[in-house]
Amino acid sequence: MAATTAPPASRTPGKDAPRRRRRGNAAYVFLTPWMIGAAVLTVIPMLVSLYLSFTDYNLFDAPHWLGLQNYRRLLFDDPQFRESVWVTLKYVVVSTPVKLVLALAVALLLNTRRRGRNFYRAAFYMPSLIGASVGAAIVWRILFSSGSVIDQLTSAFGLHTGGWVGNPDWALMVVVALSVWQFGAPMVIFLAGLQQIPPDLYEAASMDGAGPWRRFRSVTVPMLSPVIFFNLVLEMIHAFQVFNSAFIVSNGNGGPAGSTFVYSMYVYELGFTDYRMGYASAMTWILVVVVGVITGVLFKTSGRWVHYSGEVK
Known part of the structure; x- marks a missing residue:
């Protein structure tokens, strides 16, 4: 007699509903x-x-x-608004890529099994724990002031600034340098992404005759592109919100000659110095819209260069 297999017990449709509801x-x-x-x-x-x-x-x-009056005044009748936008754009365009490139370079160096790697990882991450603190910005201002060690060092190489923080052409670079110095957070994210790349890919590329630069271009960058995209979006948003470092380095006045008068400093001045809170709120919402649009463009164009594991292009 052929053995018969009992049919599986049917599940009552509403049997698990109370349990799911409780969860x-x-x-x-x-x-x-x-x-x-x-x-x-x-x-x-x-x-x-x-x-x-x-x-x-x-x-x-x-x-x-007032309706749209605040927005019309900002966009068409406020030269200080346009100047703060220009200064902020320069800061974002310079600081974001330099910070990400440095973070990736250090992550590549630390993605090894060499002795003392944990110490170096902690040491490079340490500045990010400080963040954009007042103390760090004050120290940075002293380091780049006239007659400081850094000023003397750059002068020895022929770069005579007369003190970076007092020179309109170089003051913003002090704020940029402070941001770039704190590259620890994106470095850690890059390092985590590098450790997820299968070693077999590098071995296969080496067997095909690919050198270090070719392996970096053809293996590391495509496999790391989601992490690069993630860090790019985060650092871009943070850069648009810069305030503490610019405020302290410029001694609160956005100088010299408005060279460090970033967008957030103008919002602060309007809202908490001039008490024009409505006007400052309009400025804030313009920033929200601009950052949202730029982020949307990055997401829209990410399909051309961001490659996810298992995705068919």
């Missing part, structure tokens, strides 16, 4: 503190600032509705 309720309970914090600290202030951007508000009197 969903538990998830919402744990998420509730985060959702309350996000609403109170982020969503509601954003909506209030959006409303204030259409008003004349000085922190003391009731807001007075």
Whole structure:
């Protein structure tokens, strides 16, 4: 007699529904503190600032509705706004790629099994723990002032700046250098990405006669492109928000000759010095839109150069 196999027990459609419902309720309970914090600290202030951007508000009197007047004045009648945009764009265009290139270069050097690698990884990451702190910016300002060690060193090589922080042509480079010095966070992300690249790919490329540069171009960069994209977006957004370092290096006035007067410093001056909170809110929302558009363009064009594992192009 042929053995018969019993059919699998059918699952009742609604049998697991109570269990899933209980798990969903538990998830919402744990998420509730985060959702309350996000609403109170982020969503509601954003909506209030959006409303204030259409008003004349000085922190003391009731807001007075102006419509689009703040935006029209910023875009067409405020030369200081255009100057702060130009300074910020220069900072973003210079600091972001230099910081990422340096972070990737150091990550490549540290992606080895050499002795003491953990010490060097910690040492290179250390400046990122400081962040854009006031103390670091003050030290940076002293290091690049007139007569400092760095000023004397650059003068010995024929670069006479008369003090970087006091020279309009070089003051912004001090802020850029401070940002680039803190490359530890993208370096760690690059290092994690490098460790996920299969060694077999490098071995196959070597067997085909590829040298170090060819392996870097044909293996490392394509395999690391999602990480490069991630770091590019994050560092670009952070660069547009620069404030502390520029404020301290310029001694709070954006000098010399407005060379370090970045966008966030103008927002701060309008909102907390001139008490033109509505005008400052309009500036903030212009920055939000611009950063959103640039981020959207990066995501739109990422399909041409970002390669994900297992993806068919």
